[in-house]
Amino acid sequence: MTTQVAPAPIPTFDQGDTGRKLAIICSKGNLDMAYPGLVLANAALGEGVEVHLFFTFWGFDMITKKTMAHLKFTPLGNTATHMPQGLGGIPGMTAMATNMLRKQIASVGVPDVPDFLEQIKASGGHLWACRMSADMMHLGKEDLRDDVEAIINASEFIEMTAGAQLLFI
Amino acid sequence: MALATIEGTQVHVDDEGFLTDYDEWSEDLAQVLAARIGIGLTEPHWKAIRFLREDFKQHGETATIRRITTVGGIPTKDLFTLFPKQPAKKMAYIAGLPKPRGCV
Numbered sequence: 001m002t003t004q005v006a007p008a009p010i011p012t013f014d015q016g017d018t019g020r021k022l023a024i025i026c027s028k029g030n031l032d033m034a035y036p037g038l039v040l041a042n043a044a045l046g047e048g049v050e051v052h053l054f055f056t057f058w059g060f061d062m063i064t065k066k067t068m069a070h071l072k073f074t075p076l077g078n079t080a081t082h083m084p085q086g087l088g089g090i091p092g093m094t095a096m097a098t099n100m101l102r103k104q105i106a107s108v109g110v111p112d113v114p115d116f117l118e119q120i121k122a123s124g125g126h127l128w129a130c131r132m133s134a135d136m137m138h139l140g141k142e143d144l145r146d147d148v149e150a151i152i153n154a155s156e157f158i159e160m161t162a163g164a165q166l167l168f169i
Numbered sequence: 170m171a172l173a174t175i176e177g178t179q180v181h182v183d184d185e186g187f188l189t190d191y192d193e194w195s196e197d198l199a200q201v202l203a204a205r206i207g208i209g210l211t212e213p214h215w216k217a218i219r220f221l222r223e224d225f226k227q228h229g230e231t232a233t234i235r236r237i238t239t240v241g242g243i244p245t246k247d248l249f250t251l252f253p254k255q256p257a258k259k260m261a262y263i264a265g266l267p268k269p270r271g272c273v
Contacts, residue, residue, distance in 0.1 A: 039272055
């Protein structure tokens with residue numbers, strides 16, 4: 001008896017050639033809120049998608065040299081920690097919660113924010129800073145990570161991300 | 170998992186064509202798999218593929234780009250040059266391993 005064995009299929013790679021583009025607006029400077037944008041940017045790059053990250057308002061802390069390695073996490077106002085809200089206000093609680101979250105993130109092999117941005121750049125991602133935020137906070141290009149491509153205004157961002165899928169975080 | 174042939178060799182593959190049996194892989198087969206997705210394997214390619222094979226043997230999971238860079242010592246940028254667009258999946262395919270499970 002002979003059995004017919006079919007040839008193996010070939011996976012469909014390079015779907016990135018469809019010109020898919022993703023723009024992520026990072027507007028938060030809390031440690032926990034920095035990660036969703038970074039994880040998704042990284043995943044999209046790994047799928048061959050063109051990715052632009054635009055940092056605005058508190059999101060500036062993610063790319064400002066002085067603050068990017070020191071983002072914090074607070075249980076205050078975050079009911080998902082399932083702690084009595086009063087505890088969040090105790091001195092030292094933010095530092096403790098930040099430490100714990102950092103350890104949890106590291107334990108799953110996920111890099112800290114500066115390293116993660118470096119990986120995103122190495123994977124071909126683009127980093128942009130918001131003009132209005134820079135002006136408000138009196139920050140210039142020299143205060144930001146060297147791999148931030150430019151400080152651009154809102155209309156430049158809109159122009160640059162024509163046809164892109166957009167995430168606001 | 171279905172039995173299928175890749176240039177005359179019988180192997181087990183999933184619906185997409187990824188090998189599902191670690192031991193059915195060989196370096197010769199890797200050359201064939203790479204060629205099918207348009208990649209000619211050079212020494213730098215092999216360094217990544219061998220790391221993936223070894224790492225999977227030890228940990229039972231396909232290494233992510235992050236892990237290949239931090240543990241395997243191959244810069245992320247190089248991986249995107251060697252295996253364009255979708256490096257993690259392309260490497261897994263050539264190395265006869267499942268797609269990476271981790272997010273980062």
